[in-house]
Amino acid sequence: MIVAQRKPFAEIKEMLQGYNKVLNVGCGTCVSVCLTGGEKEVAVLNTELEMARRLDDDPIDIQGHTIERQCDREYLAELDSIIEEGKFDALMSMACGVGIQFLAERYPLIPTFPAVDTSGLAVNQTVGWYEERCRSCSQCVLGFTGGICPITMCAKRLLNGPCGGTNKGSCEISNDQPCAWFRIWERLSGQGRLDSIKKINTTRGWKDQAPRNLMQPGYKKPEKMVK
């Protein structure tokens, strides 16, 4: 899933300076699961903002609404009437970067602010701990690395690791960070597949250096975008 972290409160407060009627939009999918931007977190942030602004003698009218998925037009449409009636002078989103942009795009006349920092495609290791696993590089190498991603989990994105810095199974950057290549080696030796990394992995062309679009075969862009 996509994970995100709430921005520091001071930064959020600073962004909303000068806006007095705000709608904070949560998302019920990934950011909700990682305990960052669901209904509950929207309510908490709103309360904090209200209190802080009251203390500043600059009250804010902040409302919350959480939709199922902010990256989906169908669910975003739910907001049309609320936003029309509410006459908000700013929107805030607690969805991932994709959701925030989709929200901003739907209401281009209203300033939209992010309340979270989107920080990767991660697995839920234990409650509250999310470990990044994929940088969506458009060129998956998991087939020869035993299902462990060096693009994401090796601090140097090496394709012929492990480097000389690996330290008792940890990465040179920290004892708490496992060395991806050590793990790759371990897994492949367990499978009797070390040959897979004995070959030189040649230079790769990075496929994520320009904006990407995915168009499935048989589909095409519509002549005119519908809202």
Place this chain on the structure above:
Amino acid sequence: MSTETHFNSESNLEKVLKSGQFAFTGELGPPRGTDVEEVKEKAKFLKGNVDAVNITDNQTAVVRMSSWAASLILIQEGLEPNYQMVCRDRNRLAMQADILGGSALGIRNMLCLSGDHQQFGDHPDAMGVFDIDSTQLIAMVKQMRDEGLFLNGNEIHQPPKMFIGAAANPFADPFEWRVHRLAKKIEAGADFIQTQCIYNMPKFREFVRLANEEGLTEKVYILAGVTPMKSVGMARYMKTKVPGMDVPDEIINRLKGVEKDKVAQEGINIACEQIEEFKEMKGVHGVHMMAIEWEHMVPEIAEQAKVLPRPVFS
């Protein structure tokens, strides 16, 4: 040795190794500023005492005068640089450009490295490039040199001449993998290897034994890395703080066992004993002396290690 059939890079280091003599290389860290005199001062101690001098490339991810620029100062001073290039700071365009530029101005050796992660350095928030890795860099230099082709396959008008070096750390985990990684770097095109600083001799012997067994030492020249310990504190720091470094307690105890003002000399004694052993070790073709910020001691160390005079080729 198969390297004999390789392209002649005009490198002095290559000549020393090909002539079957025991090589002795040094190291110099460029200044954190524009002081040419500082480079010349350090170079003075190395001149005549080593076959080539590694010029570090933003070592430990700390900004310094660029390694090719410091390499050129060395050439002007009559020394031969071994231009280090890390994958952390440049993409493939910048790397190839610097290889061409370096070669055009007389650089004949290169050491291809991944580079320490930027998190250790003085700009920890920098973007780490790592467009290609060290193995791929070796292959790229080799292709540029031997095939006269850029990485993309386009022709180079007057290809670069380089004696290609790579690093090996026999002490990093997993130990069993280290010989395979060495094999990969050789296959990629490394002509010579400089190892991580060696303190754990039994482990290094085992590494070389495995490399001999795999026939790798017939295909590449191996220079054993040596860094004399200046103090007990340095030994402790290397043991606990430097990733991939293996400092056995015996070394620390031996340093602790001598009077305080004799610790540095004891460090040099240990280094010289190691060098004596390397001279006799099958599969080791030289020593890389990394006397970090201790360049002025190199003449003395070289003398005591009995590696002088260095060979001269007309």
